[in-house]
Amino acid sequence: MKYSFKIGSVWNIPIELHFTFLLLILAVFLLSLPSLQFYTFFIVLFLFVFVVFHELAHSILARHYGIKVRKIVLYPIGGVSEIEEIPDNPSQEWRIAIAGPLISLVIGFILLGVSLLLSPNLLSRILLFSPTTGEFLFDLALLNILLGVFNLIPAFPMDGGRAFRAILADRMKFSDATRYAVNLGKIFGFVMIVSGFFVNFFLIIVGLFVYLGASEEGEQTIISTKLVDVRVKDVMQSEVGRVGPKQTILEALEVMFKNRYHDILVEDEGVLAGIVSWSELMKIAPDQRGDLLIEQMPLLKISINEDESILEANKIIHKEKIGLIPVVKKGDPYKTVGVITGEAITKAFEQAKNR
Numbered sequence: 458m459k460y461s462f463k464i465g466s467v468w469n470i471p472i473e474l475h476f477t478f479l480l481l482i483l484a485v486f487l488l489s490l491p492s493l494q495f496y497t498f499f500i501v502l503f504l505f506v507f508v509v510f511h512e513l514a515h516s517i518l519a520r521h522y523g524i525k526v527r528k529i530v531l532y533p534i535g536g537v538s539e540i541e542e543i544p545d546n547p548s549q550e551w552r553i554a555i556a557g558p559l560i561s562l563v564i565g566f567i568l569l570g571v572s573l574l575l576s577p578n579l580l581s582r583i584l585l586f587s588p589t590t591g592e593f594l595f596d597l598a599l600l601n602i603l604l605g606v607f608n609l610i611p612a613f614p615m616d617g618g619r620a621f622r623a624i625l626a627d628r629m630k631f632s633d634a635t636r637y638a639v640n641l642g643k644i645f646g647f648v649m650i651v652s653g654f655f656v657n658f659f660l661i662i663v664g665l666f667v668y669l670g671a672s673e674e675g676e677q678t679i680i681s682t683k684l685v686d687v688r689v690k691d692v693m694q695s696e697v698g699r700v701g702p703k704q705t706i707l708e709a710l711e712v713m714f715k716n717r718y719h720d721i722l723v724e725d726e727g728v729l730a731g732i733v734s735w736s737e738l739m740k741i742a743p744d745q746r747g748d749l750l751i752e753q754m755p756l757l758k759i760s761i762n763e764d765e766s767i768l769e770a771n772k773i774i775h776k777e778k779i780g781l782i783p784v785v786k787k788g789d790p791y792k793t794v795g796v797i798t799g800e801a802i803t804k805a806f807e808q809a810k811n812r
């Protein structure tokens with residue numbers, strides 16, 4: 458998802474703010490202006506610093522297990538660690554899921570201890586568990602504890618739900634475990650939305666997030682697990698349109714239109730050289746396309762083995778922002794046996810969804 462921008466990075470993990478988060482901060486600030494009471498504003502600001510700690514705990518443990526962490530994005534309802542892939546090791550997944558809430562609880566109890574040392578009379582307020590005493594540390598403590606406890610609810614895609622799925626996945630197929638966790642997540646989401654009308658408006662928003670998040674991520678995971686066994690050679694086109702380095706851009710465009718490619722595959726005397734992307738070709742003005750040769754264009758050296766999973770092909774296509782990848786034979790990285798296109802992958806995804 459776009460509409461977020463980087464504010465910094467910790468241990469090489471980029472931290473981004475989503476624009477809706479800025480709207481929240483702005484709204485709280487504007488609401489504070491008339492009375493010049495900035496208490497809530499600072500509470501929200503500090504709470505999100507602790508949300509970053511929470512997310513860092515997930516990210517750092519994930520990285521410890523060798524899993525790539527793309528970034529942390531802050532949304533108004535909390536943070537999200539974008540982790541490259543789902544750990545196929547359930548015992549790692551539940552540990553990564555639990556690390557965040559655990560840190561929130563630890564921070565919460567430390568802050569609680571300090572605030573009680575400073576003003577022991579707050580002890581009686583703990584039973585009310587209402588973080589609106591006007592005591593900064595105490596309120597932050599309760600909010601962190603709330604953040605920890607709340608995230609432990611086994612409602613997928615919240616942390617507790619992920620841990621729940623991992624525990625199930627130890628005993629059954631990953632896609633079945635996801636299905637159970639998703640259904641439980643939907644039930645929790647629904648209960649949150651309904652009870653939000655009686656308890657707190659914020660609960661409705663979180664409930665919606667849980668309900669929609671569970672549906673969406675559940676579907677994604679189930680599709681992925683269905684597709685993991687589909688090989689590149691199962692969906693590739695084996696008729697390949699190619700050009701040589703001495704051909705013109707105009708000729709390349711003709712081959713592309715005929716084959717409905719988005720990029721052009723370049724071969725030099727039967728040896729795969731790479732691809733020239735559509736966006737590079739389009740940079741050349743139409744009246745120059747008859748003169749300029751393919752070898753004068755920037756070449757992207759890219760290919761995929763025919764036995765790879767199409768999930769891997771999908772990853773490359775999105776990362777490189779291209780429309781096709783040359784498919785090569787195992788053991789011969791310069792022998793093209795076909796091409797896999799973005800459309801073919803999308804079609805396979807659609808089929809998996811309807812299966």
Ligand SMILES: [Zn+2]
Binds near residue numbers: 511512558
């Ligand atoms: Zn978390």
